[in-house]
Amino acid sequence: MYCDVLLINPLGSKYEDADEHLGLGYIASYARAHDISVAIIDVPLNGWTLKQAAFEIAKYSCKLIGISIPFQQYAKQALELIRELRAEGFTCHLTAGGIFPTFSYEELFALCPEIDSIILGEGEITFCELAQKIIADKDWRDVHGISYLENGKVITTQVRPLEENIDNFPYPARDTLPLVLKRQPSVSMLSSRGCYGGCSFCSVVPFFSSFGPRCRVRSTENIIDEMQMLISTYGVHNIIFNDAEFAGGIAINRAQTIEIAEEIIKRNFNIHFSIQCRVNDIDYETFDKLK
Numbered sequence: 344m345y346c347d348v349l350l351i352n353p354l355g356s357k358y359e360d361a362d363e364h365l366g367l368g369y370i371a372s373y374a375r376a377h378d379i380s381v382a383i384i385d386v387p388l389n390g391w392t393l394k395q396a397a398f399e400i401a402k403y404s405c406k407l408i409g410i411s412i413p414f415q416q417y418a419k420q421a422l423e424l425i426r427e428l429r430a431e432g433f434t435c436h437l438t439a440g441g442i443f444p445t446f447s448y449e450e451l452f453a454l455c456p457e458i459d460s461i462i463l464g465e466g467e468i469t470f471c472e473l474a475q476k477i478i479a480d481k482d483w484r485d486v487h488g489i490s491y492l493e494n495g496k497v498i499t500t501q502v503r504p505l506e507e508n509i510d511n512f513p514y515p516a517r518d519t520l521p522l523v524l525k526r527q528p529s530v531s532m533l534s535s536r537g538c539y540g541g542c543s544f545c546s547v548v549p550f551f552s553s554f555g556p557r558c559r560v561r562s563t564e565n566i567i568d569e570m571q572m573l574i575s576t577y578g579v580h581n582i583i584f585n586d587a588e589f590a591g592g593i594a595i596n597r598a599q600t601i602e603i604a605e606e607i608i609k610r611n612f613n614i615h616f617s618i619q620c621r622v623n624d625i626d627y628e629t630f631d632k633l634k
């Protein structure tokens with residue numbers, strides 16, 4: 344079975360804890376909007392072992408494989424899968440992305456020279472441009488926002504600035520949502536990317552602020568329309584907002600948070616939803632509207 348690119352969420356979380364990989368969903372929908380055929384392979388959601396995953400992936404032929412390594416604790420299994428794929432005869436371009444590769448690309452190349460390139464920062468545009476070059480058999484080494492090995496030396500290309508208006512990204516592809524809905528009646532969404540906080544131990548802000556604004560928020564209409572789509576297309580009644588700070592931080596974006604709450608009431612959504620925020624974001628008036 345051929346498709347231009349495979350996007351892989353490798354082993355990492357346990358089957359019971361596995362959820363949709365929204366990052367890969369966003370990359371897939373952006374690539375599809377640019378006429379690239381994409382298959383998403385989610386190993387934990389399928390409960391596959393590494394061998395089973397390699398077997399399933401081997402059913403495809405493709406030009407490019409993108410592997411997500413969100414955090415350091417997932418790297419070992421991701422690298423094992425990459426080596427397994429190479430051992431199975433996958434010779435196509437293999438790229439990795441996520442927070443850990445963005446900050447530790449040199450370490451990753453040292454550990455796993457089987458990787459051809461690493462995407463630095465947010466993936467949609469960079470992955471799409473990389474795929475377009477590779478599919479067209481063009482030199483990909485001038486794509487901005489990547490790192491690669493050349494004669495044993497790590498090269499990084501020009502920094503790719505963040506897309507300032509994240510409404511410009513299509514809604515994430517929901518290929519794996521049916522697998523999730525078999526187990527749990529809830530769906531994940533993002534209302535923003537980044538955070539206004541400054542916790543010294545956290546990688547969220549550096550991941551975004553190294554390339555542009557530390558926090559970007561979707562418009563109310565864009566958020567509400569995706570909720571509407573999820574309700575009408577998938578019949579969901581539980582939405583979990585996975586962004587670090589709902590609406591980019593209620594303390595600094597209270598007006599839009601209230602606008603979102605009022606729009607949910609106006610459209611009469613029959614849903615439960617949960618959000619994440621800092622303790623200092625909580626105030627009675629806003630949460631009274633949200634509940």
Ligand code: SF4
Nearest residue numbers: 538540541542545587
């Ligand atoms: S509030 Fe959360 S996401 Fe924001 S910087 Fe602190 S730990 Fe990171």
